[in-house]
Amino acid sequence: MSLKSLYLLRHAKAVEGGILYEDKDRPLSEKGLKDARRIGENLLKKSFRFDRILTSPAMRTIETAQLVAKGLGYKKNDITIEGHLYSSNVEAILNLIASTANKINSLLIVGHNPEISGLASYLSGKSISMDTCSMVELIFEIKDWDGINKNNLIKLNLLN
Numbered sequence: 001m002s003l004k005s006l007y008l009l010r011h012a013k014a015v016e017g018g019i020l021y022e023d024k025d026r027p028l029s030e031k032g033l034k035d036a037r038r039i040g041e042n043l044l045k046k047s048f049r050f051d052r053i054l055t056s057p058a059m060r061t062i063e064t065a066q067l068v069a070k071g072l073g074y075k076k077n078d079i080t081i082e083g084h085l086y087s088s089n090v091e092a093i094l095n096l097i098a099s100t101a102n103k104i105n106s107l108l109i110v111g112h113n114p115e116i117s118g119l120a121s122y123l124s125g126k127s128i129s130m131d132t133c134s135m136v137e138l139i140f141e142i143k144d145w146d147g148i149n150k151n152n153l154i155k156l157n158l159l160n
Contacts, residue, residue, distance in 0.1 A: 004140045004148070006097065006123070007050065007108040007159075009068065010116045012036040012133040014060035024086065028063045035133040036064045040071020043159075052100065053078060055110040056085035064133065065110040085111045090118045098146035107145075125150040128158070135159040 012032035017023050028036065053074070055065035065079045084096050093115060100107055109116075113130060120128040120136045128136060139155040140148055 001141050001143055003105065003154075004142050004145060005106045006138045006140065006148070007048075007106070007135060008116050008120050008130075008138070009039075009064065009108060009110045009135045010113055010130045010132055011056075011058070011061040011064040011110060012039075012067075014132075024058045027059050032060065032064070032132065033067065036067035037071060039133055039135065039159075040068040043068065044072050048072065049106060050074075050108040051104040051106045052080065053108045053110070054080050054082045054085065054096070056088075056112060057081045057083055058086050058112070061085070061110045061112065065108075068108075068110070085109065085115075088115055090115060090122050093119050094122075094148070097148055100145040102144050104145070123148070123150055124153060124156050126156070 012035045013029045014026040014032055015029045017026050053065055053069055055061045066076055069079055082096060084092050117128055117130045120130065123138055137157040137159055138153055140152045141154050142148055142152050
C-alpha cells in the first residue's frame, strides 16, 4: 500500500452571469482573483506540490487553477483541462480519479459545487460544505487510484 493525496479545490468567486456571460465563460471577480492568488501563496508557504492538476473547462476554474499553479511555480501547461469536471456528478469525477495513472501520488482537482462538496462528503463520510476558493485534502492508503473510497481514507484536512 502507498499514500495517495487528493486535493479538491472549489473555484474562486466569479462574476455574475446574467446576460453578459454564459455560465461557462464567467471570469473571476476581483475578490476571486485575490483569493486564488492568496491560496497559491499559502500552499507555497506550506510546501505543497501536486503531481497533476486537473481543472474544469469553465473560465473561473481555469483562472483559479492558473493562479494557484503560478503561486506554486508551475506553468500554465502543467494544468490539464478536463471536460468531465464541468456539469458533472460525483460518480463521473470518481471515474476520472480512478483512471489516474498510479505514478501520480498527489492530484489536485479544481471544480464546481455541488460536485466538489459532494465528492468531499462522499469520500470522507462527513457532510462537507465548501465555500468558493476553499480546499480539502484527503489522504488515502491505497495502491491504485481505482481503489479510492471512504474506507481507506486516513486523513482529512480542510484548507482555507
